[in-house]
Amino acid sequence: MTNTGQNNWAENVEAALREHGLRLTAQRLAIAQAFFEGEGHPNADELYARVKVRNPAIGQATVYRTLRLLQEVGLASSSTFGTSASRFEASDGEHHDHLVCTQCDLIVEFVNPTIEQLQDDIAATHGFVLTSHRMELYGLCTSCQKG
Amino acid sequence: MTNTGQNNWAENVEAALREHGLRLTAQRLAIAQAFFEGEGHPNADELYARVKVRNPAIGQATVYRTLRLLQEVGLASSSTFGTSASRFEASDGEHHDHLVCTQCDLIVEFVNPTIEQLQDDIAATHGFVLTSHRMELYGLCTSCQKG
DNA sequence: GTAGATGCAAATAGTTTGCAGCAAT
């Protein structure tokens, strides 16, 4: 889900940190703000660049550590989307999959309950208990087809 | 698809190389043999280890270069399956997806035409022209659930 | 006050590349 900007990320982060016995530091808040109030699916470097605009003292390692932390507490998730660096997005509980334009890197999110159901069926058929899954469709978006 | 061992990989490799104006070297044949006659979804290091048993002089870079080459001519494909190193498999034209056990790294392949159809529909809805896609289900296999 | 967090730099993992020599065509 694309971040909307006018939301309760701060409460969520604070609650998650508290619940896990972690400290609410200025750096974590700054990184979380850049992440949740920003658009798209940034990689660590892009998020680091965003953060540095307002907080030049923050280190890259802290960005990596905070992104891992957000994933561990369930507020973020990541995928490489076919490229070398991981890209991150906010998790809002509602699972979705991705359409990725291989030319302009546009990422479109979609939800398809039928596919979700089929995935469960397939897992059951093979005796698996599912914990997560990932579906990515790669191609050209409307604009890039014209190029 | 799991490699079977008694097949025509050699012809396919030779034809692909010829078609692309590439040379048929002893190293490429050795690496292709280890790859196509071997089992499972090896990463580059594992394949390198296999190759070195019979051909100790082959370099790691050649394994990487050959794996990239096999992908470029359509005889192999890869995914990270949620881990750090890419894993490779033979492509046989029939698309399949993967169930991955996050505990023992077992990878089970499956085909589901309904999902394939739904993916095309979703792409069409969003105006995308698909070139490829990836679906991976992560969980615990039957044996690992007992552990 | 203390355990946890940070910033820096160094380390690591996976993969790619420059180059001189080698070999398929």
Place this chain on the structure above:
DNA sequence: ATTGCTGCAAACTATTTGCATCTAC
């Protein structure tokens, strides 16, 4: 003979980690 291929080592990219210092609790 030419051009591509190989092996080696060095370079590179993305990410993690050790450690001294700092800070939220």
